[in-house]
Amino acid sequence: MKKVIVSSLLSVFFLFSCSSSDENKLPDNNHEIIDTPFTEGFVEMGIFSNDIDLGKLIGKIDFSKANVKEQYEKLVANDADAKAIIDLIATIGNQNPLAAWAVTLNIAECTYNIKNDEVLGKVCGFGWTMDNYYNKSQNQAGLYLETLVQTDKITEQDKKIYSSYKPSEYGTSGAINDVDFSQFNRETKSAKQTVLGYECDVIVYTPKTLDENAPMQLQKLVVYTSPLFTDAINFAHPFYLEENQGILRLDVYYLNSETPTLVMKPKEIKEIKLTAHDLISRTTTPVYPQDDINWGFKALAIMMSGWGALEN
Numbered sequence: 001m002k003k004v005i006v007s008s009l010l011s012v013f014f015l016f017s018c019s020s021s022d023e024n025k026l027p028d029n030n031h032e033i034i035d036t037p038f039t040e041g042f043v044e045m046g047i048f049s050n051d052i053d054l055g056k057l058i059g060k061i062d063f064s065k066a067n068v069k070e071q072y073e074k075l076v077a078n079d080a081d082a083k084a085i086i087d088l089i090a091t092i093g094n095q096n097p098l099a100a101w102a103v104t105l106n107i108a109e110c111t112y113n114i115k116n117d118e119v120l121g122k123v124c125g126f127g128w129t130m131d132n133y134y135n136k137s138q139n140q141a142g143l144y145l146e147t148l149v150q151t152d153k154i155t156e157q158d159k160k161i162y163s164s165y166k167p168s169e170y171g172t173s174g175a176i177n178d179v180d181f182s183q184f185n186r187e188t189k190s191a192k193q194t195v196l197g198y199e200c201d202v203i204v205y206t207p208k209t210l211d212e213n214a215p216m217q218l219q220k221l222v223v224y225t226s227p228l229f230t231d232a233i234n235f236a237h238p239f240y241l242e243e244n245q246g247i248l249r250l251d252v253y254y255l256n257s258e259t260p261t262l263v264m265k266p267k268e269i270k271e272i273k274l275t276a277h278d279l280i281s282r283t284t285t286p287v288y289p290q291d292d293i294n295w296g297f298k299a300l301a302i303m304m305s306g307w308g309a310l311e312n
Contacts, residue, residue: 031197037228038198038246041271042278043112048263052088055109056081061306063127063148068309105303112236113278114229120279121236127306133281134235139166141235141290144282145298147305154305158298162283165290167235181241183208184221193224195248196269200224203243222260224249238264 047054060082061071075082085107093100108125121132131144142164147154189202205221221239229246237247251260288295 031194033194033199034197034228038114038226038230038269038271040115040274041269042274043114043233043248043266044268045110045112046265046267047106047108047110048265049103049106049261050088052084053081054085054103054107057085057107057126058109058124061127063306063309064150066150068127068149068306069311072310104307110236112233113274114233115274115279117230117232118279119230119232119236120281125303125306127309128302131281132236133279134167134232136230136232136235139168141165141167142281142283144284145302146282147302149305149309151305151309153308154301158301160282160284161288161295161298161302162285163288163290163292163295164283169290181205181239195224195226196266198226198228198248198269200226200248201245205241218252218254219257220251220253222251222253223247 057075060075060079061068065071076086077083089100089103092103104126108123110121110123113120113122117136119134121130123130123132127149128145128147130146131142133140133142133144135141142162144160144162146160184205184207187204187206189204191202192199193202194200201224203223203225205223207218210219211217223241223243225243225245225247227245229248231244231246233246234240234243237250238252239250241247249263249265252262252264254261
């Protein structure tokens with residue numbers, strides 16, 4: 001349960017055809033090429049669907065107040081970005097309610113703080129926050145979730161939850177997603193592409209077999225990797241792939257279409273000196289193991305708490 005929830009947070013599982021958009025185009029090759037390794041700084045990651053930045057709904061509602069529903073209604077009525085996201089969810093919901101539910105979990109902003117082989121993903125969602133930590137050299141990972149909503153539907157103890165584990169004990173890919181990439185063909189394209197100035201290899205994953213009757217199946221995954229980034233960053237992505245270079249962009253295809261359903265790519269990459277605080281994850285007690293199903297149910301309640309506040 002937990003790994004399904006974590007995967008849903010960062011990858012949009014929906015079944016509608018996306019129109020062509022600027023976000024779906026190939027990476028821009030006009031940036032000056034960077035040739036030095038990225039060892040310390042941050043990456044601000046964006047998630048786009050149908051030319052819409054899902055993160056533009058974040059930070060516009062104060063969930064600590066009692067009038068969340070009133071704030072939301074005013075926001076949708078007056079904010080063009082918010083209205084576009086809500087209209088997108090409604091359109092998807094008319095075709096597949098489960099897909100719309102997945103999109104709501106992906107309304108988030110995420111920044112990766114990186115230093116050598118250590119990564120802390122700081123995520124702010126719709127009514128919740130998360131710290132996703134991974135230290136490759138120490139084989140240590142942690143996941144912290146907290147609701148921002150003042151609600152009596154979640155007990156005080158369960159408003160903050162934390163899981164800590166050693167990825168090698170569970171299988172690294174299993175800690176992030178439940179896609180078996182051994183069942184996919186892997187092809188490296190001859191042409192390289194740049195992502196914000198970093199020259200990347202382009203790798204295409206396609207399933208060895210397709211189930212035409214399956215309601216949802218990953219059709220293709222295009223991965224952009226740079227040798228100048230640590231592969232520790234891959235742990236924070238929606239799909240864990242055993243690439244020995246850092247993944248900077250993912251184009252996800254859930255339909256047999258020329259355009260991706262989802263594009264995850266950096267909005268900004270900046271090399272700066274981090275403080276010790278920038279790599280410290282929040283924690284709380286009790287500490288749940290990675291495979292505790294109770295953690296999964298509690299995490300789901302937190303991640304849906306923002307939407308639950310609209311029912312008041």
